[in-house]
Structure formats: C-alpha cells, structure tokens
Amino acid sequence: MDKLTTLDAGFLEAEDSDPHVSLAIGGLAILEGPMPDPAAQLETLGRRIRACPRFMQRLRRRPFDLGAPEWEDDPHFDLANHVRRVAVPSPGRDRELYDLVAEVMSWRLNRSGPLWEIWVIEGLREGRWAMLMKVHHCIADGIATVHMLAGLSDDGIRDSFADQIRAAAQPRPTGLRSPADLNPLAWLSGLWGVSGAAVRAVRGAGEIATGLLRPSPSSLNGPLSGLRRYHAARVALDDVRQVCQSFDVTINDVALAALTESYRALLLRRGEQPLPDSLRTLVPVSLRTADALDQPDNRVSLMLPYLPVDEANPVERLRKVHARLARTKRTGQRQAGGAITAVTDRIPFPLTAWTVRLLTRLPQRGIVSVATNVPGPREPLRIMGRKVIRVLPVPPIAMQLRTGVAMLSYAEHLHFGILADFDAVPELDEFARGVEDAVARLVASSKRPRATRHLSLVVSN
Structure with missing residues (x-):
C-alpha cells in the first residue's frame, strides 16, 4: 500500500486544526451544451x-500516528456516492455558478471513503453546463489535479503548459556518462556547486522561518468563518505575453503584479495604508518532473x-515583483522547502505528525x-463530445489566510480563481475585476514607445 508523505499528511493536519477549513482543491470546467444524458x-x-x-482508494490511519496513513482499496466503493448532480438557481449567470462553487468547496470531504467528488452542474445560461472536480489536497497538488480533470476528457491531455515549468524542463541526472566525468577538476566543480546549493538552502530556510514569525500588518490575515466566496477573472495569454516581451518578465511576474494591484486597491478601499510588509x-x-505530471x-x-502593494506605478510594481521573485529564488527558499520536505520523510512519522499538528x-x-x-492544457479539451470553454481553478484557504488565488493557463487564456472567507472579503467581485484592469493597464503601457514608458514612470515617482 502507498503511504502518505509528510507533506501529504500535513494537509490532513492543517484541516483538522480548524473546524472551518476544508482543504480540497477544485477544478471547474464549463462546457458547451447540450448536457449529455x-x-x-x-x-x-x-x-x-x-x-x-x-x-477508488480510502485512507487508513494508524493508531497514535505510529505510522503514516496508507491508501487501501475501498471495498464499498460506489461511483454514485461521488458523482453528484445539481442545478444553479435562475438566471444561471456566472454569479450563481460561483456562489454554488463557493458553497460546495466549503464542505469537507468524507474521510471514510475516497477523498474526491465530481459535481455535474446544469442550468447555466446559453445551454451550458459545468463539472466541478473536488479533490483533497492530501491526494494531489494543483498540477496533478488539473491532469486528473483533463483525464476525464475524450482525448486526455496531449500538450500542457506544465512542460515549461522549471522542474519539468530540468534534465535528470543519469550518473557517469564518459571518462571525462572522472576529471578531478570537474569533480571539484560539482562539489563546489553542491556546497553552494546547501548554503543557499540554509539561508532560504532562515528566510522562511523569519517570514512565518514576523507579523504582517493586514486585515487579510485572521480567523476564518465556515462560509466562502468565489470569483474568477480571465485575461488573454497573448496580452500577457506582450507585456512579458516589452518588460522582459515572466507570465508569473505579470500575474502576480496584477494581483498586487488588486490587493493594493482592496486595502485602500478599507482605509488601510499599503506598506512594504x-x-x-x-x-x-x-x-514535479516531466515524467510525474500525472x-x-x-x-x-x-x-x-x-x-509590493506600497508601489503605486503599475510598471514599477511589475519590475519590483520580477526583482523580488528573482532574489527569493537566489536566496534558496525554493531549495530549502524541498530539502525540508525530503528530510521530514526520513524522520519517524510519529515525531513529524505531532510536530506538524502543533504548528498548524x-x-x-x-x-x-x-x-x-x-499550468493547464494548451489545446481546448472535449468531454463527451462537448467543448470545454473554460477551466477555472479553485484554491483552498487555511491557516488564517483569508484569500487564496490560483492562476491556470488554458488554451488562449490565463484564468484567475479566487477563494475568500465570506465575512473577510465581501467585495470579491471587485477584486476580480481589479485583476483584469491591472493586466489591461500593463498591456497599454507595453504598447507605448520605450521613451514614453520611461518618462511616465519618472513622472509618477
């Protein structure tokens, strides 16, 4: 039987730490009609x-956490218990659909059986329908969940933006390939590289610890209620790529800069001064490597x-996002997180389980x-002969994080799925529009001549 890793089991502990938390990931596919029989x-x-x-498997937990939870075949598995049908209220707009998604995602999955559900949703405008796949985070991360959803399509997932992620694109070590690999200078160079990586990982671990302990002055952090709000935004990938080309940044930089602007506007509407921290x-x-995407x-x-919510200029904000992500990567936070995960899997499970339980x-x-x-599929999917118009991600929230945003690239668009605590962020639709407006402003800036872009930045500052 497969055992949960410390990271996988940690999502169960984080859910158990707060009765108002449901740690399930969602993928919402909106399809053309008519809905099949x-x-x-x-x-x-x-x-x-x-x-x-x-x-078709359920979790079996050991008494007193003497061993990691294990996956075992569910002898009582019944597909009908996991595929549900529901209709959105009239008039079947996105608003009604998003309200339904928020409600479904706030419910915890039943741990006595397989930890997933599919909700088939009818009643959408223009004869459309939808499928919401809900999977517990202990089963899969975002990339694996999208692959599971794409696995329900008629042709599966043939080409994915996930091929471009750093881990998937990195060549895997294959050992000694030639006598040149025994060169002492090459060996010392490799040892120096490993030592440098270890130093970066230690530095990154220190920064992660500091980040967890230093409070951030914001109303966006605090206790959660049992209710959620959900909304989504969508921008054209071609527009995002134009911004990337003009300012020499990545798609992730543009997405995070747009989110930063919307968070800034949210804080200002509440009368809070956006500060650097x-x-x-x-x-x-x-x-995830290329051979493990599914x-x-x-x-x-x-x-x-x-x-940088304290930065008012959109272009300068984008540049600061790019610079901060680059610096964070250099300081080793990514390596530290991976190293911590690998080390904890080698510690006796009772010790790690009790520690994670305390920390959460x-x-x-x-x-x-x-x-x-x-990253999602590059080409539009079809399910039971119907075209999948949109694929929207639904992130979980927990540990006093009152908002969560997942960005998913699908076909020609970048989709933003935003989940928030119902009481903490009542203006979530305005937040979603703010993301789209922020990208539009960056696109407009990217179309100006370089000298004009620089002048507007100087005047703004």
Missing part, C-alpha cells in the same frame, strides 16, 4: 475514473516574497495570502 455521463465518467486507482505571500513552486501526490516547495494549531500572522500558478 445522466446515465451516459455516469458510465463515461466511471470508465475514465477507473484509470486512476487513487479514485503588508503582503507577504505564499507562492508554491512545483518540483502522479497523484504533492511535489511542491515554496517561496515567501513580499509583494499555532496562530499564524506572517503570511497574508497564497498565490499559485497552475
């Missing part, structure tokens, strides 16, 4: 779901940059939000 849906979904054994953000980093588990590290119950005031970038 319910019996045909169940038969097709059942056939495709069985291709992933984890969907107001928005320390948890940014997960994938460690494996059901978690393979992530993290970075904890301060996003302590009040956390250092991190304000989570923002994760999930």
